[in-house]
Amino acid sequence: MTATAQVALVTGASSGIGKATAIALAAAGFQVIGTGRDTARLTAPAGVTYLDLDVTSDASVASAVQQVIDRFGRIDVLVNNAGVGATGAAEEFSIAQAQGVFDINVYGVIRMTKAVLPHMRAQGRGRIINVSSLSGFVPSPFMALYVSTKHAVEGYSQSLDHEVREHGVRVLLVEPGPINTPFAGHSVVADTPLPLYAAGRRNYDELLEQNLRSGDDPAVVAKVIVAAATDRNPKLRRTAGATARTISAVHRLAPARTFDRVIRKFNRMPS
Template sequence: MKQKVVLITGASSGIGDATARALAGAGYRVFGGVRAPGATSAIPGVEFVEMDVKDDDSVRSAVDDVLKRAGRIDVLVNNAGVSLVGPVEATSDAEVAALFDVNVFGVLRVVRAVLPSMRREKSGLIVNISSVLGFLPAPFMGLYASSKHALEGLSESLDHEVRGFGVRVMLVEPSFTRTKLDINATRTASVITDYETALHASVDAVQQQVSNAPPPDSVAKSILATVEGTYRLRRPADGRAKLLTFLRRFAPAPQVDKSLRKAFGLN
């Protein structure tokens, strides 16, 4: 049986780094897309390719490089992402564009570059790393949540389009994870003082949850299980994500609303 080939975006740190290690350790041939291969710490068994998901030419060049070296891409893990914290009202057009350029259009660029080879092979799996904020609201992370809601709609729609070619699309939905994405999230440049008290309370609540959250290795194990398991469109990445999925579907709306406000320090 041929060794399966995996391409992971955003492989230099956090969930991407942990996933590259987990898949390489499980016997996959792993290519990690990173913006600066020369400045990225080596990962055993992982081959880096230069890729900036914000740039069409960079994405196409990276995918062509993988195909030349490996001949195929069996699994694509779209992990690269950025975050933004601040009131929706304070968010500038440029900040929104920068966020969506990575979290939505970045995924779209890589998918468009990889799909032709998957269609030719009549086989492939695309795993998009979403979040529980892909199905829940997030005060003061409204644009990040919007980008993940968009990713979920894109993924579910795309799966219908490509399954006739033997390609499937899946979503992995982590809750808070102990990575730099949440700890060092960019703040909106504009400040509206009316929101400051609630914003600070929310940021403190999120930081507390992140500090007690599982490490990215736990999400990597879920991604490995997703790649190797039976098809399921959405896979909650941890116990908290499973609970939130259940509550979103079955709990009364006022209970969900109250729990969410408590989690974001808005009580």
């Protein structure tokens, strides 16, 4: 590590988008700390140091951030990537399940952000990059719980960005579309399935598997995150991947009724 190397902390860096991001940031000259719940079994890529972290634990978050500060002296970029999917009809999830998903996807982002902000303010600069989703700005039937967490992250990020900008800190959003990762296999499955949703759920599971299989490589998202971390005048939000770009354009330009039909067609639902 050189005296001028910036320090990036990436949550959920053991695989998928997080791992690709850690590698890309290291290649861009950052000293990278990647986190996961159990990193002892992992081989760290060049330029990446692994650290155990549970984003659902206040104590774990505080300890990990302090370890980074103690060892590297600063945190210039935080990438909030740790998250979990959730598939099933909204009615099929128990409240306990919903709370668990929000604890990772939303409160995990808030915990990490609150932990690094004092350090970023003290140094007069920093970037917090929150990995949202195409689902952060459009609906996705049979993923209502997951979608609601990403909508929450979007609202939190946009509002917080205004609060901290005058202190030299920016809060930015990256919105991937379908990415070729084991997302579906790591998703929470609704614990109270109802027969009336069975056909729709099967249809969605098939569609999700197909979209992920043909989705963009995680490196596509990592490239966008590096741009968000390094651009002199960063944009608040950036899509990542061909599908996200296309749907974002349609969402901006199409009338609401037309976009509603697009969503139903995209999800193979009756008109």
